[in-house]
Amino acid sequence: MQLVYTHENKILVENARNLLRESGIESTLKNEYAAGAMGDLSPIQTWPELWVAEADYPKAKAIINDLINRPAGEAWYCRQCGEENDASFEVCWHCQAER
Numbered sequence: 001m002q003l004v005y006t007h008e009n010k011i012l013v014e015n016a017r018n019l020l021r022e023s024g025i026e027s028t029l030k031n032e033y034a035a036g037a038m039g040d041l042s043p044i045q046t047w048p049e050l051w052v053a054e055a056d057y058p059k060a061k062a063i064i065n066d067l068i069n070r071p072a073g074e075a076w077y078c079r080q081c082g083e084e085n086d087a088s089f090e091v092c093w094h095c096q097a098e099r
């Protein structure tokens with residue numbers, strides 16, 4: 001397994017995971033619940049991490065790079081709950097409704 005992406009914001013990590021899944025790449029989320037049990041750990045150690053198989057890593061990394069480098073577009077509003085969502089989100093951060 002290789003670490004392909006990590007971010008302080010779990011929503012962004014889950015968004016990346018969704019993108020990988022759509023491309024047929026299975027990933028494993030680590031530290032998913034760590035943020036709630038931060039304790040003595042430094043914040044960086046509690047960031048959620050996205051891990052993929054070695055064989056999937058190059059493709060996964062390319063997808064993640066595309067995501068990171070995607071130009072910021074217009075924010076959008078969820079039809080279901082009305083929350084504002086970042087342009088890079090594929091689903092609502094609040095209620096997980098499709099864009």
Ligand SMILES: [Zn+2]
Binds near residue numbers: 078080083092
């Ligand atoms: Zn919503």
